[in-house]
Amino acid sequence: MQSSGKSQTDSNSTIHEHVACPACGLLCDDLTVSRNASGILEVSPNTCARSVQFFQRPLVDTSPRIADKSSTLQEAIAKAAEILKKANQPLIAGLGTEVQGMRAVMQLADRTGATLDHMNSYSTLRNTLVVQNSGWMVTTLTEVRNRVDLLLIIGTDIVSYNPRFFERTIWNSETMFDQDTSKREVVYLGGRGLDTSQGISPAGVKPTVLECDIEQLPDVTAALRALIAGKQLQADSVADIPVAELAKLAERLQAAKYSVVTWISSAFDFPYAELTVQNITETVIKLNEKTRASGLPLGGSEGDYSVNQTSTWISGYPVRNSLQRGFPEYDPWQFDAERMLDNGETDALLWISCFQPEKTPPASAAPTIVIGHAAMQFEHEPDVFIPVGTPGLDHAGTMFRIDSSVTLPLAGLRKSALPSLAAVIDAIEAATQLD
Numbered sequence: 001m002q003s004s005g006k007s008q009t010d011s012n013s014t015i016h017e018h019v020a021c022p023a024c025g026l027l028c029d030d031l032t033v034s035r036n037a038s039g040i041l042e043v044s045p046n047t048c049a050r051s052v053q054f055f056q057r058p059l060v061d062t063s064p065r066i067a068d069k070s071s072t073l074q075e076a077i078a079k080a081a082e083i084l085k086k087a088n089q090p091l092i093a094g095l096g097t098e099v100q101g102m103r104a105v106m107q108l109a110d111r112t113g114a115t116l117d118h119m120n121s122y123s124t125l126r127n128t129l130v131v132q133n134s135g136w137m138v139t140t141l142t143e144v145r146n147r148v149d150l151l152l153i154i155g156t157d158i159v160s161y162n163p164r165f166f167e168r169t170i171w172n173s174e175t176m177f178d179q180d181t182s183k184r185e186v187v188y189l190g191g192r193g194l195d196t197s198q199g200i201s202p203a204g205v206k207p208t209v210l211e212c213d214i215e216q217l218p219d220v221t222a223a224l225r226a227l228i229a230g231k232q233l234q235a236d237s238v239a240d241i242p243v244a245e246l247a248k249l250a251e252r253l254q255a256a257k258y259s260v261v262t263w264i265s266s267a268f269d270f271p272y273a274e275l276t277v278q279n280i281t282e283t284v285i286k287l288n289e290k291t292r293a294s295g296l297p298l299g300g301s302e303g304d305y306s307v308n309q310t311s312t313w314i315s316g317y318p319v320r321n322s323l324q325r326g327f328p329e330y331d332p333w334q335f336d337a338e339r340m341l342d343n344g345e346t347d348a349l350l351w352i353s354c355f356q357p358e359k360t361p362p363a364s365a366a367p368t369i370v371i372g373h374a375a376m377q378f379e380h381e382p383d384v385f386i387p388v389g390t391p392g393l394d395h396a397g398t399m400f401r402i403d404s405s406v407t408l409p410l411a412g413l414r415k416s417a418l419p420s421l422a423a424v425i426d427a428i429e430a431a432t433q434l435d
């Protein structure tokens with residue numbers, strides 16, 4: 001794995017190689033990004049449309065605003081600090097940032113007694129609750145790339161969330177152990193009308209597809225778990241899938257040398273989806289009694305994995321935690337930002353979104369500070385808006401990959417006057433200490 005770096009500079013352009021892309025949780029680190037004399041970025045063609053959109057988004061030069069009027073950065077920082085100092089129950093939400101930004105946010109939360117919630121918590125919690133309740137056996141992208149022989153995908157096509165997953169991890173041409181990757185098998189279980197084209201092997205072998213409505217996955221995953229555990233099912237079908245097909249799948253998983261079962265928690269948009277995740281992870285654990293298998297949660301966006309990792313190593317908890325009482329507390333229900341806002345349980349909202357301008361704050365009666373992407377447009381202008389740079393575009397940073405075991409450096413690729421979130425948060429924290 002190589003860190004990003006400039007490989008060539010002349011008077012007209014700069015070329016950065018081995019650039020990591022923060023546009024989804026895969027954090028592909030094989031991109032070449034060139035900056036022309038006008039400062040416009042172009043990405044090498046070996047990538048996906050999502051990363052092109054990320055890297056080629058034009059630089060917007062906006063100044064901070066207080067109550068919709070242009071201000072200096074210092075004035076906006078002072079106003080934000082004033083709002084947070086006055087608040088009894090500040091809430092810092094959105095949290096679309098990288099490791100450095102989140103470290104600074106944790107410091108500010110400690111100083112101001114704030115509650116923390118990420119915009120993706122509704123889905124990341126479906127995984128976190130399982131880890132906290134029963135643990136799991138999951139693996140890394142590198143191990144999948146080198147070892148998988150049967151990939152079971154539950155409730156998603158993957159490519160809608162992680163576009164280059166198959167190219168980088170399943171149909172890779174080389175492995176450490178000379179595996180013939182074209183012989184890998186792929187099974188899609190659950191969901192309807194998914195794009196399964198990427199599951200076709202280079203040799204043209206089509207994947208197995210067992211369709212059901214996504215809301216029926218609790219039944220289907222429970223049935224598969226029972227079959228793997230050696231139970232008999234007193235039914236001919238489960239959610240339109242014949243039990244005989246599920247039994248065949250159970251046999252294939254038991255016969256595989258190294259199966260990987262993957263899912264994306266944000267695709268599980270039904271109540272108590274964490275129990276479906278637990279069915280999957282317990283199935284993996286059962287398989288390991290006789291063969292080798294691993295889980296692989298995928299997805300990831302807006303820095304959610306980086307934010308949760310950083311929060312956990314600093315406070316002991318992932319987000320939906322609070323420092324309001326002077327020590328860290330964790331409660332996925334009590335510290336749900338949406339619930340707190342709906343119930344008037346906060347008197348200041350600081351919303352952060354550095355990656356995407358579309359991720360604007362929910363409507364709130366509380367005084368609102370937004371620190372985020374310079375191209376943000378608001379239906380309701382916040383009390384303070386401070387535009388900041390995007391990690392991996394305007395400044396360097398660090399992010400966790402979706403498998404949480406690898407951090408990668410993000411490069412600053414273009415000249416930007418926008419400050420980093422960490423710098424702005426540090427300045428706000430310093431200003432909260434002034435009388």
Ligand code: SF4
Pocket residue numbers: 021022023024025026027028047048050051162163164165
């Ligand atoms: S798959 Fe994800 S990380 Fe990789 S290039 Fe595309 S958007 Fe970026």
